Amino acid sequence: MLNPLADEYVQTDDDDPALLFTDAYNQFSGPVFGYLRARGVDDPEAVTQDVFLALYPKLANLEGGLQGARTLLFSIAHARMVDHYRKRERTPDSAPYEAELDARRAPSAEEQAFGRGSLGVTELLEDLAADYREVLALRVVADLSVEETAAIMGKSQGAIKQLQRRALGALRKSALRRNGTP
Numbered sequence: 402m403l404n405p406l407a408d409e410y411v412q413t414d415d416d417d418p419a420l421l422f423t424d425a426y427n428q429f430s431g432p433v434f435g436y437l438r439a440r441g442v443d444d445p446e447a448v449t450q451d452v453f454l455a456l457y458p459k460l461a462n463l464e465g466g467l468q469g470a471r472t473l474l475f476s477i478a479h480a481r482m483v484d485h486y487r488k489r490e491r492t493p494d495s496a497p498y499e500a501e502l503d504a505r506r507a508p509s510a511e512e513q514a515f516g517r518g519s520l521g522v523t524e525l526l527e528d529l530a531a532d533y534r535e536v537l538a539l540r541v542v543a544d545l546s547v548e549e550t551a552a553i554m555g556k557s558q559g560a561i562k563q564l565q566r567r568a569l570g571a572l573r574k575s576a577l578r579r580n581g582t583p
Contacts, residue, residue: 418460425470426453433478436543439526440482440534448485452477472549475539479553528575533568540565 437445455477539550551561
């Protein structure tokens with residue numbers, strides 16, 4: 402039996418905001434979530450839903466169909482990410498966990514799941530400058546074009562290309578340094 406909701410059977414009707422919304426959600430909810438997660442948003446799933454809720458009322462006046470929705474989605478996601486960091490700046494710092502003061506005898510769930518000393522992508526990205534992290538999140542995680550990334554970041558396309566090249570070089574150096582190779 403064929404699934405009428407499968408991607409190959411959904412046809413976007415630019416005149417019907419509900420169909421455009423459904424198609425946009427099916428195609429871009431994962432990349433929006435990945436972008437927000439890579440940028441360190443505390444609850445990327447909730448913010449992803451907020452991004453799509455903000456998109457729906459704007460669909461009636463949207464031009465460009467699905468690609469226009471994609472650009473608008475990542476513009477909204479970028480604004481929500483900026484709002485997240487602004488809110489975080491106004492929030493008092495919480496006390497950090499200090500392992501040496503922990504008297505428990507059993508290892509923590511985090512240590513068992515990830516192992517002590519493991520290095521993930523998030524840690525590598527933390528070593529990069531903010532613009533480098535942003536351009537990599539938009540270009541690699543969100544899979545946006547140079548033009549779309551330039552529009553979101555407010556920079557020229559040439560600046561985005563140069564920024565991405567420098568970010569990848571800095572990421573490579575950081576990874577090599579952390580792995581102990583020159």
